[in-house]
Amino acid sequence: MVAEYLLISVRRFSFLEGGIWGIMKKIGFIGAGKVGSALALLLQRNGYEIVGVASRTPASAEKLANRLQSPVLTRGEVCRRSEALFITTTDDAIHQVVSELAAEGSFRQGQIVLHTSGALTAEVLAPAAAQGAITVSLHPLQSFATVEQALAILPGSYFSIEGDQRGFSFAQEVVEKLKGKYFYLDSAAKVLYHAAACVASNYLVGLLACALDLFAAAGIPEEMRLPAILPLVTGTVDNIRKIGIPSALTGPLARGDLGTIAKHLRALQELPEQETVYTRLGLYTLKVALAKGSITEDQGRELRALLEKGVGEKFHREEEK
Known part of the structure; x- marks a missing residue:
């Protein structure tokens, strides 16, 4: 008892x-x-x-x-x-x-x-x-x-x-x-936390869908598109895991390669949805490149002007339609 x-x-x-x-x-x-x-x-x-x-x-x-x-x-x-x-x-x-x-x-x-x-x-x-x-x-x-x-x-x-x-x-x-x-x-803060989770998970799927659409426009066979891009994605994630952000950033923005970015923008003019993703994400990624220290402030301003010009030209093209 x-x-x-x-x-x-x-x-x-x-x-x-x-x-x-x-x-x-x-x-x-x-x-x-x-x-x-x-x-x-x-x-x-x-x-x-x-x-x-x-x-x-x-x-x-x-x-x-x-x-x-x-x-x-x-x-x-x-x-x-x-x-x-x-x-x-x-x-x-x-x-x-x-x-x-x-x-x-x-x-x-x-x-x-x-x-x-x-x-x-x-x-x-x-x-x-x-x-x-x-x-x-x-x-x-x-x-x-x-x-x-x-x-x-x-x-x-x-x-x-x-x-x-x-x-x-x-x-x-x-x-x-x-x-x-x-x-x-x-x-x-819960709503911002969830927005971050959506960007990291759900929008990653959308981002890869955008990349696959560009592969399609480049003529890469459908059955090869996803298998070809996944090692690039997993390699990037592994780099982030090992050395973090911003150190894991590579590519033309990290190098300050204006010529390559300009070529991308010209090629994307006939693909407005993908162009929007490219320019908007590029402008955000530019902050990562500056934080990495792989480009100078002057290079950053030039890259920003180029990407913002791409956004502006897209706006004017839509206005003309």
Whole structure:
């Protein structure tokens, strides 16, 4: 009886007071996509009890539940059984899910509620906070194409943590279990953080699509375009990893090669979309070249004038159409 009382007291302390978060093991998931599925499987492997899974799509919930050997439940049931609840739905569904759970009175004092969105802050979980829950956003700074890929690369990744500081200890524990690293974000900075992630990941895809279009215009066979460019990309990333930015910058901008840049701009006149990417990105990259110290301030001014002239000429050509 005494032992049972002590166990209840310790669990209550960990759950309500924010003290011994390591005791918190009962975790539920609403959303069974790539991130949610991988997190659930990895946390189970690290000793957490997954009390249940809910998903808008029954098939995805069943698939994850079978792998976990955990039950498929309603969202309300998952919430009520969880000490920590992960909402890993699409971004635009998070507020609706939380609002509906709050309307049912599913949240409780001291419960931790987390989402994994990169764009949204913990404020989207406000209906849960109003019922006493501790709300946190925990975002893996990583890109996943499949659940299996996420299982392989999520461990060791970086995570951002934002929200109610009372929940940070648990979020940190989760990251540490995954052998990852974490940093904190102010809520007001979350949108810039996500913009940076989009530039580094999503826009990299767009940038390579632009390069492949230029390969096509140059007459390179389609089946060779991507295989030919990938070693260049991976080599550049390796250089950045080894020596950082700006040291890894090479090419005509880094050399101050006005003649080559001018030839590029002339060739791009009939490809306005790609020309815009080239000139705008060139102007930004010029700052990197100056920071590297591989060109002088005078060279920088000449290159800027050349690139800005390219932008101006493009504007005038569009006006004439």
